[in-house]
Amino acid sequence: MARSQRTRQRRGSRHRNGSSERPSPRREPVKFAGPVDLPAEISVAELSEVIRRSPIEIIKELMRLNMMVAMNDSIDFEVAATISVRLGVRVRKPVDMEESEASDRVGVDEDEGEKQPRPAVVAVMGHVDHGKTTLLDAIRGTNVVDGEAGGITQSIGAYQIDHEGQLITFIDTPGHEAFTAMRARGAQATDIAVIVVAADDGVMPQTVEAISHAKAAQVPMVIAVNKIDVTGADPVRVTTELLEHDVIVEDLGGDVLSVPVSALKGDGVSDLIDSLLLLSEVSEFSADPEREAIGVVVESTLDKQRGPVATVIVRSGTVNVGDTIVAGDRYGHVRRMVDGFGKEVASAGPSVPVEILGLNGVPESGQQFEVVEDEKVARQRIDTRTRQEQRRHDATRPSTLAEVLRHRQSYEAAELNLVTKTGAQGTIDAIRRAVDGLSSPDVQVKLLHAATGPVSESDVMLASASDAMIVGFETSVEPAASRLANQEGVPIKTYDIIYTMIDDVKQAARQLTEPEQEEVTIGRATVLQIFPHGRRERIAGVRVTSGLMRRNARMIVSRRGEELFEGAVSSMRHFDENVREIATNYEGGIVLDGFHDYEEGDIITCYELRAVAVR
Incomplete structure (x- = not known):
């Protein structure tokens, strides 16, 4: 304190004694250089190179604007222009890149390069449980259906096979109705659609x-x-x-190929592939493998070990390890590429599906990816796309009286707020679509936040501040988040099957307007053994100690007096038989949706919600 006072005194002394202070030099008029082009966003280091001024000079000018910025931090055009002019450099803002450079049209090869034939990209679609994944198993000789929750494909996968020397790429799209948006993106990324229809179901x-x-x-x-x-x-x-939906097969005089198959036995699978190759040959799919690659993000996830992982299909050109790519609003250098069978590859040409590692975040499924010159161009491209997206968003604001009244009505209704975390980016749109359909005149269901990754402390803080519940789909809960949720009283529900999640959200919405309900315990069971089941699930082998365990009721898992989980039943068995309930002193197997970390001795309490009688 004394030191700072003495410093101020010395400075004041020099100011008063004009003889001790050097007269300030006369400032020369600034001679302007330029003009130079600046992008919408630029780092301090890049600005230094462009305007040929020292980074220290730039940072000093930024400090005069009360901006504390480091060398690698980015500043927008307005700030960069102000600094440049102060340092004697005229600037010019380049016209936004053409719409085609940041186009939403996926995988369009407009270059007039030398086209070459490329393999067809085939999407396999249809109704849930009609055998899409089993059919792909038969085609590529592997089995993935056992690992899917409930036997339903929950995310998009892409694979390329070699059939008698001819390549063909397949996309396996989810079949549950909640995944409509993902399936739509799958169709946009493909050349041919295989519609699987079960002969016994129609x-x-x-x-x-x-x-x-x-x-x-x-x-x-x-x-x-x-x-x-x-x-x-x-x-x-x-x-x-099929005729009712204007699909006329060749046997009835139409132009749609129809092939009978048994995916389980493999009958007719070779005929199906031959038909696809014939259709591909007639359609003459082609691309220029020498151009900079463009393609589609089919799926993306945040892997705990590998970081952001994007599954892409190259539509034209060739992507190589080391290339700089832009995928939606994410960019990075391709650090590693893996094909559909787990083999590492150095390059991927037209119609080749690969997993790409090296992006700075998780891009959205269905977005275009493209190879660009460097990171500077990548950031410019993202900035252009962001502004275009904002313009589209602004254009969709309420513009009619009906829309304004609908928005006003939503504020008057009861609200159920949700924070959602998922294991894959592509499921976010599916959940958002499902949640949008749950609102009613009495209850407005709002998705406050949706992202990939485990449930974190920040998610709990958001939910606590917004009086929201957290739902996780095919993801985990960080221990710290779980502890904070208990402290804050924030409910967290995790699920492996999406329609169970939707049913629970529906129930929670109904409870906001229905009469008060209470939990009524109808049975308890003790976990005796744990058995593995599929990729993620575990079966709890239990003995019922009191009452009944009912399949359509709710379950609470407790350990040493602490409640670990509350949720729904996925399946209930007595020996090999599916049952609706298990009585006292009987044993059986229970699978809970979203909980698999059983220990022997855990207590499972079965309860129902019943309306409280009005007195």
Whole structure:
């Protein structure tokens, strides 16, 4: 303190004694150089190179503007222009890059390079449980269906196979209706759509949905009539039902190929591939492998060990390890590439699906990726896309009286706020679509935040401040987040099957307007053994100690008096038989949706919600 006072005194002394202070030199008029082009955003180090001024000079000028900025920090055009002018350099803001450079049209090869034939990219679509994943298993000789929660494909995967010396790429799209948006993006990224229809089930709502997406994407269809070997199979019924949706197969004089198959036995699979290759040959798909690569992000995840991972399909050009790429609003250098069978590759040409590592974040599924010259161009490209997206967003603001009244009504309704974390980027849109359909005149369901990765402390803080519940889909909860949630009273629910999650959110929304309910315990069981089941799930082998365990009721898992989980039942068995309930002193197996960390001795309490009688 004394030292600072003495310093001020010495400075004041010098100011008063004019003889001790050097007269300030006369400032020469600034001679302007330039003009130079500046992007919408630029780092201090890059600005130094462009205007040929010392970084220290730039940082000093920024400090005069009360901006504390480091060498590698970015500043926008307005700030960079102000600094440049102060340092005697005229600047010019370049016209935004053409719309085509940041286009939302996925995988369009407009270059007039030398085109060469490329393999077809095929999307496999259809109704849930009609055998899409099993069909792909038969095609590529592996089995992934056992690892899927509930036997339902929950994310998009892409693979390329070699059939008698000819390559063909497949995209396996989810079949549950909540994944409509993901399936639509899958169709946009493809050349041919295979619509799988079970011969014993016929055309179902999601079959119609898949047909609509294929038509909207203007891609040719091939109908795979699956399960022709099961009892009750009726392929003629399938072709007749397809007529109702303007799909006319060749046998009835139309132009849509139809192939009967048994994915389980492998019958007809080779014929299906031959039909696809024939259609590919007739369509003459081509691309220029020498141009800078463009393509589609099929799926993206945040891997704990590897960081952001994007599954992409190259539509044209060739992407190499070391290239700088832009994917949506993310960019980075390609650090590593892995094909659909886990083999590391150095380059990927047209129609090749690969996992790419090296991005600075998780891009959204369905967005275009492209190879650019360097990081500077990548940031410019992202900035242009961001402004275009903002303009589109502004254009969709309420503009009619009906829209304004609808927004006002939403504020008057009760609100259920949600914070959502998922294991894959592509499922966010699916969840958002499902949540949007849950609102009613009485209850407004709002998705406050949705992102990939485990549930974190920041998610809990957001939920606590917003009086929200947290739902996690195919993801985990960080221990610190779990402790904070207990302290703050924030409910966290995790799920492996999306329709269970949707049912629980529906129930929570109903509780906001329905009469008060109370939990009524109807049974308890003790965990005796734990058995593995599929990729993620575990079966709790239990003995019922009191009451009943009912499949359609709710369960609470407790350990040494501490409640670990509350949720729904995925399946309940007594020996090999699916059952609706297990009585006292009987044993059985229980699978809970979203909980798999059982220990022997855990207590599972079964309860129901019942309305409180009004007195």
